[in-house]
Amino acid sequence: MSFRSELQEFLIRGSVVDMAVGIVIGGAFGKIVTSFVNDILMP
Template identity: 75%
Template sequence: MSFVSELKKFAIKGNVVDMAVGIIIGAAFGKIVASFVGDILMPPLGLALGGVNFTDLAFILKEANGDAPAVAIAWGKFVQTVIDFIIVAMAVFVGVKAMNSLKKKEEAAPTAPSAPPKQEVLLEEIRDLLKK
């Protein structure tokens, strides 16, 4: 099998396409969550904490000197990123939980009884004849 045909076979598999769609949607969802946290959630939280903007919070290790920028540990950005992650994790958890509950409902749905296999019917007839 040539490299190109193997690559084509791999790329056409449903799982690869599903994964690619998931990654693209996940990236877009991440942007939505980042906007939600940065533009909607954090401003009221910062206001409640005395007008603090979390992205500006940092420990300055070395002040700016001339053209050299300041060296700082931007812990406020880290806090905002952690909040982003928690919201994404909760949203994914809720989504997966909903999908699992739908899957359980499908599995629990009763199926129509099917006719027993011919061998089983034949064995039952033999058993009934032997009883007589």
């Protein structure tokens, strides 16, 4: 494989990992906001 195709494959894999991490963090943040609203703003 050429350097360019290897680099492209690496960047694609990196983007997938970054997207997965973002989804996990977003899900956790959503739960934190929901808990905050339910427990503090509307006890």
